[in-house]
Amino acid sequence: MLMKKIIIPLAILIPALVLTTSCEDFLTKAPETTLSPETYFSSEAELDLWVNKFYNDILPTPANLAELNADDCGSSSSLSAIQKGTLTPSSKTWSADTWKPLRNINYLLENNRCQNKSVKDRYDGAAYFFRAWFYFDMLRQWGDVPWYDHVLGSTDTDALNKPRDPRGYVALMILQDLDKAIDLLPAKWPSDAVYHVSRDAALALKSRVALFEGTFRKYHAGDVFVPVDEQTVSTPEGDVTISSEFFLRQAADAASRVMQGSRKLYTGNVRKFSNNPAEASYREYFILEDAETDETIFSRRYSVDVLVRHGLQFDFKSQRRSASNRFVNHYLQLDGTPIQTRAGWETLSYYDAFQNRDPRMAQTLHGPGFLKADVDETTKLHETEQMSWERTFNGYRFIKYISDTSHETATTSTSDYPLIRYAEVLLNYAEAKAELGEITAADIAATINVIRSRAGMPGISAVPTEEDALMAQYYPHAKGAQKAAILEVRRERTVELVCEGFRQWDLLRWGEGALLTPKATSGFQGIYISAEQVGHDIDLDQDGKADLYIYSGAKGTTSAPSVNQIQLGSGYTLSNETYGYLTYWAAEDYVWNEGRDYLWPIPADQRTLTHFALSQNPGWDDGLSQ
Numbered sequence: 001m002l003m004k005k006i007i008i009p010l011a012i013l014i015p016a017l018v019l020t021t022s023c024e025d026f027l028t029k030a031p032e033t034t035l036s037p038e039t040y041f042s043s044e045a046e047l048d049l050w051v052n053k054f055y056n057d058i059l060p061t062p063a064n065l066a067e068l069n070a071d072d073c074g075s076s077s078s079l080s081a082i083q084k085g086t087l088t089p090s091s092k093t094w095s096a097d098t099w100k101p102l103r104n105i106n107y108l109l110e111n112n113r114c115q116n117k118s119v120k121d122r123y124d125g126a127a128y129f130f131r132a133w134f135y136f137d138m139l140r141q142w143g144d145v146p147w148y149d150h151v152l153g154s155t156d157t158d159a160l161n162k163p164r165d166p167r168g169y170v171a172l173m174i175l176q177d178l179d180k181a182i183d184l185l186p187a188k189w190p191s192d193a194v195y196h197v198s199r200d201a202a203l204a205l206k207s208r209v210a211l212f213e214g215t216f217r218k219y220h221a222g223d224v225f226v227p228v229d230e231q232t233v234s235t236p237e238g239d240v241t242i243s244s245e246f247f248l249r250q251a252a253d254a255a256s257r258v259m260q261g262s263r264k265l266y267t268g269n270v271r272k273f274s275n276n277p278a279e280a281s282y283r284e285y286f287i288l289e290d291a292e293t294d295e296t297i298f299s300r301r302y303s304v305d306v307l308v309r310h311g312l313q314f315d316f317k318s319q320r321r322s323a324s325n326r327f328v329n330h331y332l333q334l335d336g337t338p339i340q341t342r343a344g345w346e347t348l349s350y351y352d353a354f355q356n357r358d359p360r361m362a363q364t365l366h367g368p369g370f371l372k373a374d375v376d377e378t379t380k381l382h383e384t385e386q387m388s389w390e391r392t393f394n395g396y397r398f399i400k401y402i403s404d405t406s407h408e409t410a411t412t413s414t415s416d417y418p419l420i421r422y423a424e425v426l427l428n429y430a431e432a433k434a435e436l437g438e439i440t441a442a443d444i445a446a447t448i449n450v451i452r453s454r455a456g457m458p459g460i461s462a463v464p465t466e467e468d469a470l471m472a473q474y475y476p477h478a479k480g481a482q483k484a485a486i487l488e489v490r491r492e493r494t495v496e497l498v499c500e501g502f503r504q505w506d507l508l509r510w511g512e513g514a515l516l517t518p519k520a521t522s523g524f525q526g527i528y529i530s531a532e533q534v535g536h537d538i539d540l541d542q543d544g545k546a547d548l549y550i551y552s553g554a555k556g557t558t559s560a561p562s563v564n565q566i567q568l569g570s571g572y573t574l575s576n577e578t579y580g581y582l583t584y585w586a587a588e589d590y591v592w593n594e595g596r597d598y599l600w601p602i603p604a605d606q607r608t609l610t611h612f613a614l615s616q617n618p619g620w621d622d623g624l625s626q
Contacts (some may be wrong), residue, residue: 041112047123048107054130057101058137059300060403060501062312062417071503073327075393075524075585076319080102081461082504083517089601089622104392105131118186125184129197129205132177135170135324136209140505141600143167143225143617155449161610164602167226168242169233171213175250176237178206194291194299201298204420206254207428207519213507214247215435218582219477219511224618225598248432255429258297259446263422265454266295273363273371273382278456283363287373298420309414313407316398320389321499323365323396325525325581328353329470330494331361336458340470348394350527350540360455360495366397368541379392386546387540389564391583394526395540395548400499423451423496431489437481439463444485448492456514464488477511514592522575523586531579534568550574550582595619 040046060068061140070080081087105127112127114120131149138145144164152159170335181202189196221229221244230243240246266285269277273284285292291299302308313421315321329339334356339345353366361367371382391397407413431437441462449459464484471487472478493506507515519525529538529550537546537558549558552568566572566582596619604622607614616622 013225031077040116041108044114044116044119044123047108047112047114047119050104051123051126051130053103053104054126055300057097057104058130058134059419061300062310062413063315065312065417065499065501068501068504069321069499070516071507072324072518073498073503074323074396074398075518076321077393078319079585079588082597083590084588085517085593085597087597087601089604089616089620092600093603094606100222101149102131102134103151105134106149110151121184122186122189125181125186125202126197126262128177128181129185129202131210132174132202132205133182134175135174136205136212139167139170139174139209140212140508142602143599144172144615146614147173149173161613163613164615166233166602167213169235170249171209172233172235172240172242174209175206176235178254180210182206189437192301194293194296195301197298197325200258200263201420203254203258204297204425205424207251207258207432208420210247210251210254210503211428211432214244214251214432216509217244217247217507218435219479222597224595236294245436248436252429252432252436255425255432258422258425259429263425264294264424265450266292267454268292271373271375271382276359276456278454279359279363280321282455283400286401286418287415289415291418295422296416296418296420297422297425298418300417300419302416304414309411310417311409311411311413312401312417313403313413314410316401317391317408320391320393321398322392322393322524322526322584323398323498325396325527325612326474327363327494327498328365328396330474330491331358332491333357334359334457336460338468338470347528347530349530351542353527358452358455358457358495363455364398364495364498366392366399369543370399373402386545386561387564388561389548389566394524394582397524398499403583424500424502426451427489427493427496429484431493434482434485434489439482448489449464451492451496460488475512508598508619511598513598514594515596517590517592518585518588519590519592523573523583523588525575525581525583527582529574529579529582534574534578552578593619 019431037600041050051502066081067208069076070083081091108127109124112120112124114123121497135145135147144167146162147165147170148159181197185197185202189198217226217229220226231239232239232241267281268284269280271280273280285295289303291301302310326357331339333339333342339357342348351368354362362370366385366387369431370385370387372385374383375381376383387395387397401415403413403415407415426447430439430443433443444460444463452459463482464487467484468491471491475487475490478490480486490510494503497503504516507513533550535551535556536549537560538548538550539545540547546558546560547564549560551563551565551569554566555567558565571584573583573586575583596617599617602614602616602624603619606622607616607622607624612624616624
């Protein structure tokens with residue numbers, strides 16, 4: 001009977017969607033019609049069963065990650081609505097799946113009556129963590145949103161139809177929830193600790209949230225999105241003066257508390273992609289079957305044993321996820337100098353572009369002599385793999401998250417999926433301190449240099465004072481007393497966290513949203529092709545075999561694989577017509593509205609159902625008169 005009591009209400013909380021559905025329905029659906037709040041939530045088993053839904057309903061999946069990788073770092077087989085400028089007030093919705101998790105979280109917090117205090121605290125802490133995660137997702141997309149921290153009844157019409165709460169208030173409430181989670185969550189759970197939210201996870205998420213809001217307010221202060229930077233917010237705990245500085249200090253403090261622990265970056269080399277761990281550990285980290293517990297703060301678990309798999313490797317293959325030349329230019333040379341200090345850097349061939357570069361480049365992209373994750377049973381060595389245009393558009397194929405061929409087809413991947421890792425925390429701290437104008441050489445040594453050391457790269461000995469010209473060009477809106485340091489942090493964040501779902505949000509918070517559309521960078525440019533190479537076999541990796549054949553007009557004789565024979569004009573172009581960067585999607589009609597596209601449109605149906613209590617975001621025309 002106990003199992004029936006749990007399963008039935010969870011099912012009825014997912015009604016069929018109809019166009020007139022309001023968020024009201026999902027904030028007031030009452031699971032207590034089949035559960036007894038006087039007797040339930042009294043044991044750890046009951047709490048665990050309920051809270052497990054939060055992990056499934058709120059956290060991103062690898063499939064979500066594939067969708068989020070729509071930014072200036074690369075392209076795939078389809079462009080996102082934000083890249084194409086096709087978002088509309090009717091294309092976004094607040095459906096059942098949007099509000100149901102919040103209702104379930106608030107219900108637990110109001111009814112947790114477990115008598116074991118440590119157990120009760122642990123699950124309350126998890127609930128506060130997930131409410132913070134839920135609202136952070138809402139904040140990033142819509143800015144002002146209605147904040148609900150209690151279960152609403154069907155007669156609570158004033159609350160259900162209230163206006164949106166200001167983003168500053170919502171951000172502050174998120175941080176207060178995370179402070180509660182930090183106080184209540186254990187350092188480690190009794191079992192499967194890395195798959196449960198912990199104190200470090202709450203601190204890391206707090207640094208992520210506060211950094212986002214702090215930089216968003218800094219780079220949007222005084223415009224339609226953040227009219228003022230500094231303001232007083234009234235909360236149940238009293239008035240709080242918030243500003244970009246307030247949030248940046250919160251970010252630095254939360255990250256610092258994690259850094260005071262014993263965490264470290266993964267330096268394993270189990271698969272032996274190289275005899276040098278610096279040339280293997282970064283790549284290996286993202287295809288570990290079981291999450292390691294030093295760098296990984298919080299992970300989703302995938303395993304044959306629990307019959308849970310994902311399809312991220314299949315997504316990267318089928319979508320032909322490819323890096324942009326703009327992204328590649330972020331990688332330093334092996335001696336720590338920028339790529340633009342190398343003679344002829346803008347016309348480097350595919351082979352030369354990989355030589356003497358940050359080892360993470362070859363651990364993130366398919367480079368010359370790329371080794372598959374599979375091991376040949378005869379030689380017990382990794383086999384090399386030729387570049388295939390079935391897996392890339394422009395020659396810079398992403399291989400992050402790519403494991404062996406047993407993970408190749410849909411929903412066959414069993415590698416764990418890290419949601420929060422220590423490297424991000426280090427970068428959050430460095431960025432917050434640089435944006436505050438307070439980063440020191442010691443801060444850099446404890447953050448950026450630690451990350452570069454894992455990759456076998458030299459560190460930065462002093463706080464940069466001279467801006468890198470290319471980074472300044474790539475991030476024209478960067479500003480502050482330590483702008484040169486800010487640019488170096490952004491370089492490191494771009495390289496280290498690529499394909500982890502951060503880049504879109506980073507560009508939006510930095511006021512660089514226009515870079516999401518290829519229009520700003522002439523399409524997604526890839527490897528460089530000289531005029532002499534057009535119409536002839538190209539040996540990309542210099543192994544004596546033809547890897548690529550690019551032609552215009554009639555095709556000549558070639559020994560390149562058929563899938564690597566590309567006709568210009570069939571979606572492909574070269575940046576200078578007869579030579580230049582191989583580009584796809586260059587002819588698309590991209591749209592970016594600087595006064596509109598930093599926030600998503602409020603769903604038009606919700607505005608109608610709440611009698612226009614919900615205002616529309618700046619710049620969006622939903623056809624409604626109010």
